Amino acid sequence: MGRAANRRPRLVAWRDARFELSDLMREYGQPGSRLTPEFPVLALARTELWELQGHVGDVPAAHGNPVPWLDEQNPNCGLAVWAYELLASSEGARAEAVASLGARFFGGSVPEGLLARVGLRASGSAAASRSSAPLELYWSLCSTVEAAEARGDHERMTRSTREQPVRSAAAVRAVLVRSGGRCENPLCAGQPDDVNQNGEPILEVDHVQDRGQWGRDHPIQMIALCPNCHAVKTRGRTRERLRALLLLEARARHSAWARQA
Incomplete structure (x- = not known):
């Protein structure tokens, strides 16, 4: 969502996404839990919200050991165009998505530090322009x-x-x-x-x-x-x-x- 809110490129290569997600999971994930940046990338690929481009063959399941496939294929991943444009242009849609993620994964609200890290605390003027x-x-x-x-x-x-x-x-x-x-x-x-x-x-x-x-x-x-x-x-x-x-x-x-x- 942060990429959409700040109009950054919609797609990012897996190898770059892996490092970004690992850093966020290390800081905001459950203490002692294993880092699994591959899970959201592949789980979302089963939905209409997400795209994987530039790979050959079927996309593996998020469970198991899909990391070698991701490392070899290095697909580009990111929000589908319609989801990207909706989140980029609608502050209300971003707020609803953040609230939903907070309730599901953080027991209430998404930590402010995490929101700031991913660029979801835009200034009022920037939000108004969208x-x-x-x-x-x-x-x-x-x-x-x-x-x-x-x-x-x-x-x-x-x-x-x-x-x-x-x-x-x-x-x-x-x-x-x-x-x-x-x-x-x-x-x-x-x-x-x-x-x-x-x-x-x-x-x-x-x-x-x-x-x-x-x-x-x-x-x-x-x-x-x-x-x-x-x-x-x-x-x-x-x-x-x-x-x-x-x-x-x-x-x-x-x-x-x-x-x-």
Whole structure:
């Protein structure tokens, strides 16, 4: 939940998750209990809340000895897109989830220190920025995009040194609203901490299916990327695989916001 609340990358490799979870279990788990970071990762994989990506074969059960499989496969794990977006955009949903976890695993409430460690004690202004306002703005902008499509605006050309399809400013802004200021590549290895001259996160909105080849000019197939991920998507050896992933991610994020509308 902390990753969603702070718009950190949705997925993390098992080897990284293992160390993070082990540290938390060591500090906040039952005294003398064995550290089992594999258990929540694999138990949640049996639910709609969680995803495991990048592995081969069936996912083993959480009980037994699944650690060798995890170490060998090193899958990327994290919340499903819809759950991530819900927790990222709704302070109420986060509060309900924390209360449920506290009642089930801590006999009352989650320790404040644990909440702070995972980033679930955001400031009032940060929490307010993730209220329903971005959702309303996103759908208002999507409506603007779709109205322009209905008028045939997406078929117009703009002339510079060459003709190229018109790009919708509303679509670009909608994607930036949806991103919450974070790179939307679920495998992003690190977004620059710097900001642009307007104090905004350094993000580049790109069409997964190139607009120059008449890819749809709509947030459903557009993605906000940090400069590093944009370079990989454009010039990297793995760009085709990344584009396939980004198209799924853009559609999933758009659908997740649709369910909240």
